[in-house]
Amino acid sequence: MNSNNNILVKLNNAGFRQSKKWLVEGVSLTVEKGKIVTLIGPNGSGKSTTAKIALGIYKNIEGSVEKYTTKVGYVPQKISIDWTLPIRVYDFMLLTETIEDSAIDEALSLTGVIHLKNKNLGSLSGGEFQRVLIARAISKKPELLVLDEPVQGVDYTGEIALYELIKKISDTLNCGILLISHDLHMVMTATDHVVCLNGHVCCSGSPLDVAKNNEYKALFGEKASQILTTYEHKHDHVHSDQGEIKKN
Amino acid sequence: MFDDFFIRALVAGIGIAFVTGPLGCFVVWRRLSYFGDTLAHSALLGVTMAYTLDLNIAISVFLISSIIALLLIQLQKRTNLPGDALLGLLAHSSLAVGLVVIGFLTFIRFDIMGLLFGDILAVTTDDLLVIWTGGGLILIVLKLIWKPLLASTVNYELAEAEGLNPDRAKAIFTILMAAVIAISIKMVGLLLITGMLIIPAAMARNISDSPQKMVVFSIFGGLLSVILGLYSSLEFNTSSGPSIIAAALILFILSLFKIKQSIKLKN
Numbered sequence: 001m002n003s004n005n006n007i008l009v010k011l012n013n014a015g016f017r018q019s020k021k022w023l024v025e026g027v028s029l030t031v032e033k034g035k036i037v038t039l040i041g042p043n044g045s046g047k048s049t050t051a052k053i054a055l056g057i058y059k060n061i062e063g064s065v066e067k068y069t070t071k072v073g074y075v076p077q078k079i080s081i082d083w084t085l086p087i088r089v090y091d092f093m094l095l096t097e098t099i100e101d102s103a104i105d106e107a108l109s110l111t112g113v114i115h116l117k118n119k120n121l122g123s124l125s126g127g128e129f130q131r132v133l134i135a136r137a138i139s140k141k142p143e144l145l146v147l148d149e150p151v152q153g154v155d156y157t158g159e160i161a162l163y164e165l166i167k168k169i170s171d172t173l174n175c176g177i178l179l180i181s182h183d184l185h186m187v188m189t190a191t192d193h194v195v196c197l198n199g200h201v202c203c204s205g206s207p208l209d210v211a212k213n214n215e216y217k218a219l220f221g222e223k224a225s226q227i228l229t230t231y232e233h234k235h236d237h238v239h240s241d242q243g244e245i246k247k248n
Numbered sequence: 249m250f251d252d253f254f255i256r257a258l259v260a261g262i263g264i265a266f267v268t269g270p271l272g273c274f275v276v277w278r279r280l281s282y283f284g285d286t287l288a289h290s291a292l293l294g295v296t297m298a299y300t301l302d303l304n305i306a307i308s309v310f311l312i313s314s315i316i317a318l319l320l321i322q323l324q325k326r327t328n329l330p331g332d333a334l335l336g337l338l339a340h341s342s343l344a345v346g347l348v349v350i351g352f353l354t355f356i357r358f359d360i361m362g363l364l365f366g367d368i369l370a371v372t373t374d375d376l377l378v379i380w381t382g383g384g385l386i387l388i389v390l391k392l393i394w395k396p397l398l399a400s401t402v403n404y405e406l407a408e409a410e411g412l413n414p415d416r417a418k419a420i421f422t423i424l425m426a427a428v429i430a431i432s433i434k435m436v437g438l439l440l441i442t443g444m445l446i447i448p449a450a451m452a453r454n455i456s457d458s459p460q461k462m463v464v465f466s467i468f469g470g471l472l473s474v475i476l477g478l479y480s481s482l483e484f485n486t487s488s489g490p491s492i493i494a495a496a497l498i499l500f501i502l503s504l505f506k507i508k509q510s511i512k513l514k515n
Contacts, residue, residue: 055409074409081402085277086457095399096410120457146409 008176014063023049031176041197073137077148107139126153263379265470272449286339290316292346313426366437366489382431447496454503
């Protein structure tokens with residue numbers, strides 16, 4: 001079945017219906033090792049649903065999902081944690097897998113929340129909690145990382161740093177990332193493949209291709225398209241991990 | 249002073265506390281106290297079935313409670329009624345059916361009070377065997393499903409996405425709930441089992457900052473309640489089941505002071 005060993009998860013014409021209403025349909029996409037695939041689209045376009053199909057959370061789906069890894073890290077968009085459970089950041093890090101203390105410390109340091117290690121999860125702010133969620137997902141060194149708007153609620157400088165971190169993780173761990181993001185700059189700079197959703201796949205391809213696509217323009221407006229294309233024109237350099245600029 | 253029956257009661261109660269401690273934590277975390285109540289009410293039906301068909305009470309209660317639990321899961325999927333309404337429906341109808349069936353069984357003299365509040369002082373050596381082997385099995389299984397169960401308690405989708413199979417853990421946990429009720433119905437009674445599950449765990453919540461600590465404190469709270477309750481029932485000649493629950497309540501009230509203290513420390 002798996003002709004290409006780099007494939008981590010593959011959706012074939014996948015869709016999901018909830019009480020007779022299609023949340024999303026006809027999605028085909030592939031996430032490969034070391035590649036970042038980004039889902040964009042307006043609210044209610046089925047981005048989170050697509051991620052959940054890829055993760056196997058939704059079971060009665062149309063089409064099919066082929067998953068070639070069990071080492072998965074997930075940062076959900078909405079997480080409601082019941083505070084009747086006393087749980088510290090440290091316990092939360094060990095929730096789905098037993099990992100070494102050094103790996104926990106490393107992940108928490110990378111996302112800048114090591115000082116919160118023994119704090120109760122309920123006492124964190126939204127942004128702090130988001131950083132802990134990312135740390136938890138990367139600490140288990142997954143092969144497939146699914147990030148559903150991972151930087152929501154994070155302050156501006158933190159946002160940039162976290163996106164840089166995500167890019168770095170995909171390189172160092174050589175893991176595939178399925179990312180849902182509203183940040184078009186991020187989509188432009190780091191993503192290998194963009195899938196634009198609106199209940200179905202409206203267009204997909206490299207960031208530049210998508211930006212030029214008329215359906216994309218119709219969905220996001222001319223401005224959004226300019227962000228991507230102008231960005232590409234200016235883009236005669238690459239950023240190193242430390243943020244230094246290197247000429248191409 | 250230590251009559252033999254008292255020692256047996258103590259050993260039985262200690263065995264039950266070891267099991268209700270950790271299970272009670274999950275009951276509190278997963279907001280299942282009314283669910284536990286429903287299973288306990290349905291146990292009456294199990295007891296009448298045991299008498300009618302001449303079965304072992306623990307086995308019969310276990311079967312009926314498991315059936316009610318599975319019925320509940322099916323009803324939740326197939327109807328639009330909210331969970332608590334379904335629980336109320338099952339709890340009171342199974343209790344009513346149980347009482348109606350008792351009415352037909354005129355040839356048996358039922359100790360209704362014993363059934364409702366338990367009779368820990370009437371524990372036999374066979375009962376001890378049921379409690380300790382059954383309890384041991386329950387704890388072993390709970391240990392095996394601990395990670396997926398805890399993870400899905402925190403967040404179902406996270407557990408599912410990262411391959412922990414939370415549905416299976418939930419189904420097994422439901423069976424464990426039926427089992428703990430089955431082994432403790434004779435000792436604590438169907439009205440007090442939920443108290444034994446919830447009160448020590450609630451007490452433990454007040455004084456712990458991690459899931460593991462809460463389980464340990466919950467077990468200790470249960471053990472202390474059993475010992476205090478039984479000794480005071482001997483001393484003051486009160487009924488033993490309610491005395492145990494009353495002791496648990498006192499521990500819970502004491503634990504509230506600890507919260508007050510920690511709030512003061514923060515300020």
